[in-house]
Structures are given as structure tokens and as C-alpha cells.
Amino acid sequence: MSFSSLARLSGGRHFLLGNEAIARGALEAGLGVAAAYPGTPSSEIVESLMSVKDILGIYVEWSVNEKVAFETAYAAAIAGVKSLTAMKHVGLNVAADPFMSAAYTGVEESFVIVTADDPSMHSSQNEQDNRWFGVHAFVPVFEPYDATEAKDLTKAVFEFSSRFKHPVLLRTTTRVSHTRGYVDLGPIPEPKVKGKFNKEDRYVVVPANARRNKQRLLQKWKEISKAVNEFPFNSIQGDGKSLIVASGLAYGYVREAVKYLGVEDKVKILKLATTYPLPRDLLLKSVEDVENVLVVEELDPLVEKEVKSILYDEGVKIPVRGKDLVGMEFELTHYRVRKAIAEFMGVRLLSTDSTPLTVDVKLPPRPPTFCPGCPYRPFFFELRRFLTQEKLPYIISGDIGCYSLAYNPPYNLQDVTIEMGSSIGVGGGLSVVTEDVVIATIGDSTFYHAGLPPLVNAVWLRKPLITVVLDNEVTAMTGHQPAPSSRRDGNLQPILIEEVARGIGVKFVEVVDPFDIKKVREVLKKAVEYVKTNREPAVVVVRRRCALEVVRDLTRAGVKYVTFKVLEDKCIGCGICYDWFSCPAITSLSNRKASIDPELCVGCAACVQVCPTKAIVPSEEYDQEEVEKYWR
Amino acid sequence: MLINILVSGVGGQGLLTLARLLGQAAIKEGMKAYVAETHGLSQRGGSVVVHVRIGNDELSAPLIPEGEVDIHVSLELIEAVRNISMQQKDSILISNDKIIRPSIPKIVLPSRDDLIRVANAVKHFYLVNASEESLNLGNPYGANIVLLGFTTYILSEGNIISKDSVRQEVANIGRGKVREVNLKLFDVGYEKASKNVRPDTVEYIRKKKA
Numbered sequence: 147m148s149f150s151s152l153a154r155l156s157g158g159r160h161f162l163l164g165n166e167a168i169a170r171g172a173l174e175a176g177l178g179v180a181a182a183y184p185g186t187p188s189s190e191i192v193e194s195l196m197s198v199k200d201i202l203g204i205y206v207e208w209s210v211n212e213k214v215a216f217e218t219a220y221a222a223a224i225a226g227v228k229s230l231t232a233m234k235h236v237g238l239n240v241a242a243d244p245f246m247s248a249a250y251t252g253v254e255e256s257f258v259i260v261t262a263d264d265p266s267m268h269s270s271q272n273e274q275d276n277r278w279f280g281v282h283a284f285v286p287v288f289e290p291y292d293a294t295e296a297k298d299l300t301k302a303v304f305e306f307s308s309r310f311k312h313p314v315l316l317r318t319t320t321r322v323s324h325t326r327g328y329v330d331l332g333p334i335p336e337p338k339v340k341g342k343f344n345k346e347d348r349y350v351v352v353p354a355n356a357r358r359n360k361q362r363l364l365q366k367w368k369e370i371s372k373a374v375n376e377f378p379f380n381s382i383q384g385d386g387k388s389l390i391v392a393s394g395l396a397y398g399y400v401r402e403a404v405k406y407l408g409v410e411d412k413v414k415i416l417k418l419a420t421t422y423p424l425p426r427d428l429l430l431k432s433v434e435d436v437e438n439v440l441v442v443e444e445l446d447p448l449v450e451k452e453v454k455s456i457l458y459d460e461g462v463k464i465p466v467r468g469k470d471l472v473g474m475e476f477e478l479t480h481y482r483v484r485k486a487i488a489e490f491m492g493v494r495l496l497s498t499d500s501t502p503l504t505v506d507v508k509l510p511p512r513p514p515t516f517c518p519g520c521p522y523r524p525f526f527f528e529l530r531r532f533l534t535q536e537k538l539p540y541i542i543s544g545d546i547g548c549y550s551l552a553y554n555p556p557y558n559l560q561d562v563t564i565e566m567g568s569s570i571g572v573g574g575g576l577s578v579v580t581e582d583v584v585i586a587t588i589g590d591s592t593f594y595h596a597g598l599p600p601l602v603n604a605v606w607l608r609k610p611l612i613t614v615v616l617d618n619e620v621t622a623m624t625g626h627q628p629a630p631s632s633r634r635d636g637n638l639q640p641i642l643i644e645e646v647a648r649g650i651g652v653k654f655v656e657v658v659d660p661f662d663i664k665k666v667r668e669v670l671k672k673a674v675e676y677v678k679t680n681r682e683p684a685v686v687v688v689r690r691r692c693a694l695e696v697v698r699d700l701t702r703a704g705v706k707y708v709t710f711k712v713l714e715d716k717c718i719g720c721g722i723c724y725d726w727f728s729c730p731a732i733t734s735l736s737n738r739k740a741s742i743d744p745e746l747c748v749g750c751a752a753c754v755q756v757c758p759t760k761a762i763v764p765s766e767e768y769d770q771e772e773v774e775k776y777w778r
Numbered sequence: 779m780l781i782n783i784l785v786s787g788v789g790g791q792g793l794l795t796l797a798r799l800l801g802q803a804a805i806k807e808g809m810k811a812y813v814a815e816t817h818g819l820s821q822r823g824g825s826v827v828v829h830v831r832i833g834n835d836e837l838s839a840p841l842i843p844e845g846e847v848d849i850h851v852s853l854e855l856i857e858a859v860r861n862i863s864m865q866q867k868d869s870i871l872i873s874n875d876k877i878i879r880p881s882i883p884k885i886v887l888p889s890r891d892d893l894i895r896v897a898n899a900v901k902h903f904y905l906v907n908a909s910e911e912s913l914n915l916g917n918p919y920g921a922n923i924v925l926l927g928f929t930t931y932i933l934s935e936g937n938i939i940s941k942d943s944v945r946q947e948v949a950n951i952g953r954g955k956v957r958e959v960n961l962k963l964f965d966v967g968y969e970k971a972s973k974n975v976r977p978d979t980v981e982y983i984r985k986k987k988a
């Protein structure tokens with residue numbers, strides 16, 4: 147059952163993603179407003195809320211970036227409407243400015259900020275532990291351990307936030323956000339979506355007010371620190387001379403590991419859902435009669451440091467272990483937790499009575515790649531050929547999105563990629579300090595997220611930079627959320643990138659269809675010359691829809707599209723299509739000739755023009771014109 | 779009781795659907811289940827694994843411990859072998875008879891025979907022509923449902939989840955023609971298993987239940 151079909155239900159057990167559970171908890175708490183910019187692993191939270199906004203009459207938006215999303219949700223909360231914003235961990239860097247202030251001003255109604263951290267960096271550039279943001283800003287941090295708890299915990303943190311009129315940080319990690327578990331639905335109250343903003347001095351953070359805010363904040367912090375002791379999702383379980391403190395997801399691993407190791411009767415577990423501030427009284431109660439402590443948590447030793455500091459303050463002299471046994475980097479695994487607990491408890495970790503399976507064949511790696519039909523493939527294919535054939539010294543300043551995949555072979559076209567919007571800022575800098583042709587590649591959604599200010603900067607300061615905006619009219623990587631560039635989004639007017647570029651004074655602006663690789667080559671050539679001669683920025687908009695969206699729309703509309711095939715007698719086995727163009731649907735046969743896998747081909751026709759012998763043709767007749775309408 | 783099912787394959791092959799339907803059916807039957815999914819970057823044609831865990835209240839962590847996979851269902855042969863270290867010799871491997879070439883220039887692929895030879899080291903190994911069956915039914919994207927049918931046979935004979943529960947979940951996705959084809963794909967997989975799965979494989983799962 148889809149999330150939206152549950153909107154009218156107020157009972158029953160369903161199988162939800164952690165992120166869906168959070169969305170459900172927010173609704174059951176009376177959420178009125180939600181805003182976010184998508185980012186893995188957070189996206190499904192607001193996506194779920196989006197899917198029910200019309201059914202429930204709440205206000206939900208995809209904002210241009212996390213900062214604006216934060217401010218939108220903050221506005222609701224200071225006007226008395228319960229709100230939520232959700233972002234991936236690095237998104238909170240973008241929203242850090244308002245985040246710090248929000249704690250100073252406080253709010254009027256519930257304000258929940260969800261940060262979805264990504265240990266092991268499944269989809270991210272770093273694995274920063276955002277619980278530190280809570281420490282930094284005086285915002286309490288809560289962590290659920292699975293989807294079942296996430297729903298109820300979310301509801302509870304809404305209440306907590308409302309009670310203290312203070313923002314709260316709900317922290318998940320990838321395995322909480324993206325693991326399904328059962329969730330028992332509760333009723334959704336009639337949401338309050340309109341509020342009233344009471345003008346108070348605390349909301350204007352001029353120094354005089356900010357100083358008063360700080361003092362009020364510290365006072366409130368004392369109360370919050372006391373209240374977490376009573377928070378129902380913390381608990382002391384079992385009994386023994388050893389204590390294991392486990393926060394969030396770590397609790398699940400610890401619970402299974404103590405059973406696996408057969409030490410259940412010897413350990414006490416302090417399960418924590420409030421990781422900052424730490425429930426001091428509860429911790430002190432849990433260490434009574436305890437001889438040693440192990441803290442298990444994902445990523446940084448935040449709880450560990452707190453535990454040590456509290457015990458030191460209280461003069462409790464028992465050893466506290468943690469990261470020295472568990473390790474710092476990457477997500478937790480059963481093995482890590484079992485090994486740490488075994489060592490801590492002085493028991494042997496028996497290797498499973500395993501007969502290891504030997505793999506004596508060499509397996510090729512399989513990095514992610516552009517989807518079949520992806521509009522980016524022909525562009526990067528041609529860019530690669532262009533740069534190689536013209537022997538241009540170049541730097542590609544890349545960005546975050548599907549096009550980051552151009553880093554992989556055969557394209558190898560990302561030389562520096564550090565964060566959202568960096569392509570233009572870093573590219574602009576490189577265009578000043580190097581003599582190379584500098585090309586920034588950035589997607590449409592990322593452009594509107596953080597690409598505009600650096601482009602204005604580049605235009606203003608006349609930097610010799612070529613900016614290529616890869617416009618597939620959607621935020622594709624995170625699951626196809628709309629962006630300001632989306633032309634097919636209901637009643638909203640798209641904001642065209644070429645118009646923005648012209649509006650801020652870029653004189654060289656070209657729009658090109660990446661499937662027309664001849665034209666791509668022409669435009670690239672012109673742009674390089676323009677920048678060289680005029681020493682000022684050029685912008686190229688490469689526009690074609692995301693293939694996944696096209697296929698979805700074609701299927702929904704019932705329009706017939708066909709797969710393509712290779713005429714064996716015409717194919718000369720040059721390998722251009724599978725080695726260099728590299729559509730995953732094209733494989734090589736043992737005689738080096740190409741063959742197209744109908745399970746993967748989406749019939750985009752892009753490969754037709756790369757084949758020197760015109761060996762690739764549609765497998766059957768179809769209405770080309772009609773299908774093409776969906777692609778553009 | 780605890781059954782660990784690893785689903786492996788290539789991003790885009792429908793691993794998430796297969797895994798979710800299994801977990802959902804388990805929940806409906808009153809068990810506890812987790813499905814740890816993979817979203818985002820690696821879904822774009824990369825190697826993907828999804829962890830499915832079905833058990834009782836003691837189950838509390840999302841991932842399957844290394845080497846403790848009971849049933850490994852793979853949508854692709856290279857990925858089947860790549861993840862084989864997650865299981866023991868005495869466990870189950872069900873793999874689609876299909877090789878997808880990674881999109882890397884000048885890549886050398888292992889031969890199908892070599893892959894099958896390695897896979898054969900798993901005691902209960904079943905090679906299923908799921909992609910072919912799916913294409914035959916006019917749906918190039920249905921290999922996942924065929925494999926779901928195959929796996930369901932083993933789970934239902936092993937008294938873990940009933941066939942009806944899983945089939946009902948399949949019926950709940952889509953309508954009309956889509957639904958009809960999906961059910962057919964499921965039945966094809968189930969039938970295949972009922973003809974090919976050996977009694978000792980079923981026995982292996984029954985023991986897990988006990």
C-alpha cells in the first residue's frame with residue numbers, strides 16, 4: 147500500500163520505511179507545514195508528506211535548498227503551526243545559519259528538524275555526525291532505532307518541541323531511514339495549517355535581543371536537560387555488572403549481539419533515544435553497582451564523551467570504553483558490535499562454524515552509471531571526444547547529482563567535486579588561477595540550489611568560465627522531485643535557466659539537445675572560443691528529460707515505444723557504442739559485435755548516431771514523432 | 779525463528795519490490811520483519827544488495843550478519859557470485875540465469891560456466907531462467923517476480939510464509955493487465971520451484987523455523 151492510501155486510516159499494521167514512519171508520526175502529531183530540499187537518505191520523508199498534502203489539507207513544499215526549506219518551516223513554527231523540515235546531513239550545513247538562530251529565538255509551536263546522516267557514505271561526500279549540531283546550537287537531539295520506534299518517537303518529539311517552544315533535531319542514519327519495519331498506525335488529528343505571528347523582540351536578533359535570547363536559551367536548556375530523564379523512549383534493560391550504553395540504531399545491534407554472545411544475564415543496557423543532552427539522572431541510576439561501561443554508537447564518540455564527562459563530574463571512577471573497541475568510521479555492523487562486546491566482556495567471539503566459499507574467478511567491478519536513455523550520456527560522450535580530439539588542457543569542475551557519475555570511465559569527466567553548487571564557485575576560482583579551459587558541469591536543480599550566487603560572482607568579476615547546466619528538468623538522483631526548471635509541474639511556471647543567465651548579464655548563452663551530438667560539438671567549440679577571446683563566462687544549457695521520467699510517462703500514457711537492435715552484418719565490432727558511449731543496454735558478443743539487451747534498452751535512439759556504420763535500428767516500427775514528444 | 783534473505787542484483791532490476799513484498803507478507807502473518815533497502819546513487823545500474831530479515835521479537839537490527847544468509851536471491855549471476863561470501867556452503871542460492879555487462883570500457887567478463895561453477899559450491903543452488911520466462915510473457919522487467927515466486931515456494935514449504943500471503947501482495951500491485959501478468963510471472967516461478975526444489979532444501983528451511 148502506498149503511503150497516501152494510508153492517509154485516511156487510523157489503525158492497522160503496515161510495513162513502512164523509516165522515513166515514511168517519520169512522516170506518519172509527524173501527521174499523527176498534527177503537522178501543518180513541511181518543507182525540504184531532497185537529499186539521500188532523507189528524501190522520502192517530505193515526499194510522503196507531499197503525497198498526502200491534498201488529502202489532508204496540509205502545506206508541503208519542495209524548496210530550492212535546505213536553508214530556504216528551514217526558513218519556511220521555521221516561519222510556520224513561529225506563527226504557531228506545527229512544522230517539519232528534513233534534510234540529509236550535509237544539507238544542515240546549508241541551513242546552519244538559521245539553525246543556530248532558531249535555538250536563540252525559540253519557536254511558538256513544534257518545530258522538528260530531521261537530519262538523515264549517512265554513515266559509510268552510501269550516497270554522500272562525507273559522514274559527518276550531525277548530532278554535533280545539537281551540541282553546537284543548544285538543540286536537543288533524538289534518535290530512533292528502527293521504523294517502528296521512529297513513528298512514535300517523532301510524535302513524541304513534536305510534543306517535546308511544543309512543550310519547550312524550542313526546535314528539536316531528530317537524527318536518523320541511512321539504515322534507519324531506509325529500512326522498512328512494521329508501524330502501527332494511530333489517528334491523524336485535523337491539522338492546523340494557518341497560524342498567527344505574535345511580534346516579539348526575541349525574533350529580531352539584533353545584539354541587545356540576542357543577548358537576552360542567549361540567557362533565556364541557557365535557562366531553557368536546564369529544563370530540557372532535566373526533562374530528558376523522563377523521556378519514555380530511554381530505558382534501562384536487564385541487569386549485570388557491566389553496562390552497555392546504546393544510542394539509536396546501535397541499540398538494535400547491541401540487543402542481538404548480547405544474545406549471540408550469551409552474555410544477556412551479565413549486562414545491563416541503557417537504551418538511549420535522547421542522545422543530547424544525555425539524561426544525567428538516568429545514566430547515574432544505570433551505573434549503580436556497575437564495574438565498567440561500553441558505549442556503542444554510530445560514527446563519532448558523542449555519547450561516550452558525555453558519559454565520561456558526567457561520570458567524572460560525579461566522581462564515579464569506572465572505566466568507560468567506546469570507540470577504542472567499536473571503531474570510528476563507517477556504519478555499524480554485527481561483526482563490529484559483537485567483537486567490541488566480546489572484548490569488553492572478556493568472552494571469546496567464536497567464528498561461525500563456517501566453511502568459506504572460495505571465489506576463484508575475477509569479478510569486474512560494477513560502479514553505478516547513467517541509466518539507459520540518460521540525456522547526460524551523449525553529452526559527456528561528446529565532451530570527452532571534443533576535449534581529446536582538440537587536445538585541450540582542461541579542468542572539469544563537477545557537482546552533486548546524477549552527472550557526478552561522469553567521474554567514472556569511460557568519461558572521466560569530474561576533476562573536482564566537493565559539495566552542492568561548488569562547480570561554479572570552484573570552477574570560477576580555477577579559471578582565475580590556471581590557464582586551462584575550465585568547465586563547470588551542474589544540474590538544473592543544483593544550479594537553483596547553490597549555483598546562482600557563484601554564477602553572479604563569475605559574471606560580475608568576469609571569470610573565463612564555461613558553465614554547462616545539465617537540465618533534465620527535475621531533481622533526478624533523489625527520486626524525481628520537481629525543481630524550478632520543471633516544465634511539467636502542474637500550475638507552476640518554470641524558470642528557464644537560459645533566461646536567468648541572460649538576466650544576470652551572461653552574453654554567451656546557448657541551449658542544446660544532448661541527443662544532437664553534432665550540435666553539442668559546435669556549441670562547445672563556440673563556447674571555448676568565446677571565453678578565450680572575451681575572458682568572461684559562457685553558459686550552455688543542455689536540455690533533455692530524465693529517461694526514467696520519460697519511460698514512466700510513456701508507460702502511463704500507454705504509448706508504444708520499442709527497443710533497438712544491432713544489425714549483425716552491418717556491425718564492424720568497433721566497440722564505440724559499448725566501450726565509449728557505454729549504454730548499459732549494449733553488450734559485446736564474443737566476436738566483439740554489439741548486441742542490445744531488451745531487458746535494459748528503453749528505446750531512446752541515442753546510440754544510433756554514434757555508430758559509424760548505422761548498424762543500430764529500432765527492433766520494430768513505432769510512432770517516432772509521438773514518442774519523441776515525451777523525451778523533450 | 780530467524781530467516782535472513784539477501785537479495786542482490788543490479789540497480790533497476792526490481793530488487794526493492796521483491797524484497798518489500800516478502801517483508802510485507804511476513805508482517806501480515808504476524809511476524810516481525812526488516813527490509814534494508816538501497817536508494818540513491820548506487821541504484822543507477824550499480825551493484826545493489828537488499829537485506830530481508832524475518833523473525834520474531836528478538837529481531838532488532840536491519841542488516842544480516844556477515845556469513846549468515848539463509849537464502850540468497852540474485853537477479854544477476856556476477857552479483858550472485860560477488861555476494862556469495864555472505865552465505866555458508868550449506869545454504870540456499872537462487873540466481874537468475876542472466877549476465878549484465880558492467881558499463882566499463884574493455885571489460886573482461888567472467889564466463890557463465892565459471893560463474894555457475896563457483897555458485898555450485900553452495901549446496902542448494904538453483905539457476906532460474908527468470909529473465910527469459912519474463913520476456914516470453916511479454917514483460918522484459920518481470921524477472922524479479924518470477925524469482926519471488928520461486929523463493930516463495932521454498933518459504934511456504936518450509937512453513938515460514940504461506941504462498942497465498944505473498945501472492946496477495948503481488949496482486950496488490952498494479953491493476954488490470956499489469957496485475958494479471960505479475961500473477962502469471964509469480965505462478966511461473968512458483969511452479970518451477972515446485973518441480974525443481976529438492977526436499978533437503980525445504981528441510982534446511984524447516985530446521986531454521988524450529
Ligand code: SF4
Nearest residue numbers: 729747748750751753
Ligand atoms: S536506444 Fe540505444 S542508447 Fe538508448 S537505451 Fe537502447 S541501447 Fe541504450
Ligand code: SF4
Nearest residue numbers: 717718720721723757
Ligand atoms: S558502434 Fe556500431 S559498428 Fe561499432 S560495435 Fe557498436 S553497433 Fe557495432
